[in-house]
Amino acid sequence: MAQMSQRRRPGPRGTLSDQMILDAAQNLLSDGGARTVTIRGIAARVGVAPNAVYTYFPGKAAVLRALVERLLSTVDLAGLTNRTRPWRQRLQSLALEFRTDLLSHPGAVSLLLSGRMDGPNAVALGERLLEVFADAGLEPVDAARASHVFVTYVLGSIALETAELEHSGPPPPEDERVATRLVGFTAAASDRHPRTAATATTMARYITTEQFIWGLTRVLDGLTRQGSAAD
Amino acid sequence: MAQMSQRRRPGPRGTLSDQMILDAAQNLLSDGGARTVTIRGIAARVGVAPNAVYTYFPGKAAVLRALVERLLSTVDLAGLTNRTRPWRQRLQSLALEFRTDLLSHPGAVSLLLSGRMDGPNAVALGERLLEVFADAGLEPVDAARASHVFVTYVLGSIALETAELEHSGPPPPEDERVATRLVGFTAAASDRHPRTAATATTMARYITTEQFIWGLTRVLDGLTRQGSAAD
DNA sequence: AGCCTAGTTTGTACGTCGTACAAATTTCTG
DNA sequence: CAGAAATTTGTACGACGTACAAACTAGGCT
Numbered sequence: 001m002a003q004m005s006q007r008r009r010p011g012p013r014g015t016l017s018d019q020m021i022l023d024a025a026q027n028l029l030s031d032g033g034a035r036t037v038t039i040r041g042i043a044a045r046v047g048v049a050p051n052a053v054y055t056y057f058p059g060k061a062a063v064l065r066a067l068v069e070r071l072l073s074t075v076d077l078a079g080l081t082n083r084t085r086p087w088r089q090r091l092q093s094l095a096l097e098f099r100t101d102l103l104s105h106p107g108a109v110s111l112l113l114s115g116r117m118d119g120p121n122a123v124a125l126g127e128r129l130l131e132v133f134a135d136a137g138l139e140p141v142d143a144a145r146a147s148h149v150f151v152t153y154v155l156g157s158i159a160l161e162t163a164e165l166e167h168s169g170p171p172p173p174e175d176e177r178v179a180t181r182l183v184g185f186t187a188a189a190s191d192r193h194p195r196t197a198a199t200a201t202t203m204a205r206y207i208t209t210e211q212f213i214w215g216l217t218r219v220l221d222g223l224t225r226q227g228s229a230a231d
Numbered sequence: 232m233a234q235m236s237q238r239r240r241p242g243p244r245g246t247l248s249d250q251m252i253l254d255a256a257q258n259l260l261s262d263g264g265a266r267t268v269t270i271r272g273i274a275a276r277v278g279v280a281p282n283a284v285y286t287y288f289p290g291k292a293a294v295l296r297a298l299v300e301r302l303l304s305t306v307d308l309a310g311l312t313n314r315t316r317p318w319r320q321r322l323q324s325l326a327l328e329f330r331t332d333l334l335s336h337p338g339a340v341s342l343l344l345s346g347r348m349d350g351p352n353a354v355a356l357g358e359r360l361l362e363v364f365a366d367a368g369l370e371p372v373d374a375a376r377a378s379h380v381f382v383t384y385v386l387g388s389i390a391l392e393t394a395e396l397e398h399s400g401p402p403p404p405e406d407e408r409v410a411t412r413l414v415g416f417t418a419a420a421s422d423r424h425p426r427t428a429a430t431a432t433t434m435a436r437y438i439t440t441e442q443f444i445w446g447l448t449r450v451l452d453g454l455t456r457q458g459s460a461a462d
Numbered sequence: 463a464g465c466c467t468a469g470t471t472t473g474t475a476c477g478t479c480g481t482a483c484a485a486a487t488t489t490c491t492g
Numbered sequence: 493c494a495g496a497a498a499t500t501t502g503t504a505c506g507a508c509g510t511a512c513a514a515a516c517t518a519g520g521c522t
Contacts, residue, residue, distance in 0.1 A: 016470085016471090038507090038508070038509085039508080039509060039510080040507080040508070040509085048471075048472090049471065049472050049473080050472095050508095050509085050510085051471070051472065051473090051510080051511090051512095052470075052471055052472080054510075054511090055469085055470060055471075059509080059510075060508095060509065060510090110341070110344070110345075113341070113344070113390050113391070113394050114341075114394060115394060115395075116394060116395040116415075117394070118415055118419065120419075123419045123420075123424060123427060124423075124424070126424075126427060126434075127423075127424040127425075127426055127427045130426035130427065130430065131426060134426070140426065140429055140430050140433075141430060141433050143426075143430070144430040144433040144434050145433065145437075145442060145445055145446065146449070148434070148437045148442065148446070149384075149446040149449060149450065151391070152384060152387040152388050152391055152446065153380075153383060153384060153387060153450075155387055155390070155391065156383040156384060156386055156387020156388070156390065157383050157387070159344050159386070159387065159390060160344070160382070160383055160386065163344050163345060163346060163347060163348070164346075164347040184347075184349055188349065188351070188354045189354075192355075192358075193354060193355070193357075193358040194358075195358055195361035195362060195365070195371065195374075196354060196357060196358050196361065198371055199361065199371050199372060199374070199375040202371075202372050202375040202376065203357075203375050203379070206376075206379045211376060211379065214376055215376065215379070215380040215383065217453075218377070218380060218450075218453035218454050219380065219384075219449075219450055219453050220453070221452070221453035221456065222448075222449035222450050222451070222452035222453025222454070223449050223453070225452065225456075247499085247500090269478090269479070269480085270479080270480060270481080271478080271479070271480085279500075279501090280500065280501050280502080281479095281480085281481085281501095282481075282482090282483095282500070282501065282502090283499075283500055283501080285481075285482090286498080286499060286500075290480080290481075291479095291480065291481090
């Protein structure tokens with residue numbers, strides 16, 4: 001009946017951009033984890049109807065891709081290729097920085113692992129890695145393979161670490177997580193698993209910075225010695 | 232119309248169990264990928280209302296946890312501890328078998344990486360790994376750390392490989408995936424990325440069995456040599 | 463100036479998901 | 493053979509992603 005005109009809202013306010021959408025998405029990721037990064041949540045955060053997002057991105061997947069690229073853009077490429085520092089130190093700094101960043105955004109890794117990582121920032125990072133491994137004395141082909149192993153180790157580590165939190169809220173401190181794991185392992189260890197029982201305290205520390213560096217060092221050892229043992 | 236009593240359906244048919252539910256879930260995972268593993272899909276597959284699943288599992292997360300445990304139960308623990316074979320060969324067989332399994336269930340890795348992997352089968356596998364690294368001559372603490380690095384590399388590799396398909400349907404053969412990647416890399420490579428351009432064919436092969444073994448060999452090299460280089 | 467057009471935003475709607483609740487039914491226990 | 497316990501269902505709610513057309517605003521053309 002009749003015309004209830006004057007609906008009041010629609011129309012371009014002009015103030016909205018893909019960057020604001022990514023800001024909102026990144027804030028959601030930091031505050032509440034990956035599962036709270038939602039089109040409707042993003043829209044609410046910027047004070048807009050959900051559909052408005054589709055003006056700037058064709059879908060949720062595109063938003064996530066762009067967010068991954070943004071996260072990759074924050075890595076320190078200059079430090080990575082600074083030849084005044086030994087190559088090992090440069091790689092370790094990069095890895096540690098990356099790990100800290102990603103652990104502080106619970107759920108960001110699952111984002112990284114959910115796409116192809118073929119954006120411009122990903123390619124740029126890959127190029128720098130090739131450079132560093134060339135500095136380490138590797139032939140181009142070996143440098144390429146080594147850089148992929150490096151990426152695999154770093155992302156795999158972080159993925160395994162975040163696997164056990166990521167469910168709700170901000171991450172507890174390292175000590176606390178270790179304690180929780182220790183309880184779990186000692187409970188699971190039995191006569192049937194003597195070695196697990198014997199090294200439970202070590203295994204509880206799988207998720208620490210110390211273990212991350214230990215493994216990284218060994219991986220780099222393996223990557224930069226010519227020839228391989230046949231045993 | 233009157234009373235259409237005889238609504239006909241509710242009541243226990245007796246024929247339903249947690250195992251059938253996991254069967255259905257696993258079939259869905261194989262056929263359509265991780266995103267098709269859904270409570271409603273599982274229920275439809277066993278010919279039952281969605282809520283029936285909640286009689287056997289408290290929620291979707293529990294179903295996925297149990298499914299992960301089931302996937303872990305298929306690994307060949309006996310072969311892993313068979314001392315008639317050299318330890319490197321045992322680890323490599325395990326890694327390759329695991330990789331083949333997980334690549335054939337697109338999306339299974341994201342499942343593995345979405346929980347703590349603390350079920351009985353996971354613990355049993357961990358115990359065997361400790362045994363193998365002891366065979367390789369490592370002290371208990373180093374064996375524990377090494378086994379975690381091993382797991383990290385294997386799961387990380389598979390995660391990176393599945394990252395770029397996982398979106399719809401059955402995985403294309405290795406050659407085809409390599410070709411697709413090559414196109415992408417040569418397109419992305421420019422004057423600003425000379426090393427990327429030079430090794431594009433190698434990088435396109437990051438997702439092959441060959442690269443997987445190459446990296447695994449290097450990682451094991453690094454894990455089983457005492458001491459570490461300081462650069 | 464004023465209109466037209468293109469671009470932006472919204473309301474509404476559809477189909478999907480996980481899952482809570484109580485009613486209906488069957489099987490088991492005594 | 494009755495009652496208790498376990499199982500399954502219908503229905504429903506609140507989220508989600510996203511399609512569609514209507515409402516609106518801003519800028520370019522005359």
